[in-house]
Amino acid sequence: MENVLPFRRTDAAREAMSETIRLIHLARGGDEAAFEAIIRNYERRVLKVAYRMVGNLHDAQDVAQEVFVRLWKHLDKIRDEEKFSTWLYRMVMNASYDLLAVRKRSASSVSLDDPQSGSWDLSDDDAIPLDRRIVARDLQSKVVAALDRLTPSERVVFVLRDLEGVEVVDIATIQDINKITVRRHLSTARQKMRTVLIELYPGFARQAEAASIKEATP
């Protein structure tokens, strides 16, 4: 389920949505097992987006928890179940936005128990690549840390568009803002992120190539 992007109208996405609608109906009637099934189906995606928004796992857990509790309380307000993903994204973004807005963030905010915290510097020529997955994990950690340079509004739009792959028109719906504002935030965010992404590229490309060679070697 977590691999199904909610805004892609694929057969798998439609099937997943049909199952979600069934579970929502049951949960509205008080079926706790159905509600827990909804959590299981969406927890990975919710936690991932929340992590990218708030930058550490501890806060991401709090965001995910708040989102699912609010979902339980407001199941009746989901009038169009087809737009459940939009609603869920909105809840994640609102909860994350609130957290970002009230908390002064610093580069040290990536907690020690964070699975994404990497001690391996991509710019280090002597670093030994273990496998491609570790390269990606470390890269994720660095990019998420760099997102701290964005304002909350820019971060919401950048995470949704460039990391989650959500279309601009859907972001406008999720955030209840017009498309021009989305594009404006996106342009500013991309400018701010550009330097760090370009700086990360040589190390990433080198490590990724080395890891690929290692994986291909019997």
Next chain:
Amino acid sequence: MSNQLSRHHIDESELHAHVRGELSEPESATVLAHVATCATCAHELEELGRAHAVLAEVRESEIDFPELRFAAVRTRVMDEVRRQPRAAHRFALPRMAWAVAAGIAMIAVMVGQRPPAVPEQAATPAYRLDAPVELITTSTPDGIALKWEGDQPTYLVLKTHRPGDFRDAEVEVVCGNSWTDTNRAPGLIYYHVVPAEEPCRS
């Protein structure tokens, strides 16, 4: 054409769209034709391509959250859920007047029983619709299984499509503390179970 394009650099959003593969073939061809003759745009495109490659890697990679993290979120949420049963089992006060006065008669007719005596002021209704029992509902292969606690011999189970609105309610008189709805109609169903002050006849 290329000379004309060379004098006007390509908009950054257009280059972004190109590296993301969002342009049509002719549009991409136009971008590439311009880049071939414009060092500034070529440099810009190369940088955007690198940034895009990094983002693509991040976007496609999964995050290895330990299962323990998910379990922790699930446990906390479900604890909260059990502390706050769904509002669907309860009734908004404004609807209660109607529910007590009109709903009882309707219920009795639907189950084929003599309507209970409803005092004109409905001071002490025979069925307290505003005091539903707490339900545990589970989905089973046979249907939706309902369970509740209580020591009444009989209970009324009301099935409605709108919470608090009993005009189209389906009603079952149930002996005991459980019942399975084996005939689920499509759409959203609310279950409402109240104690019935009558002996079990089955």
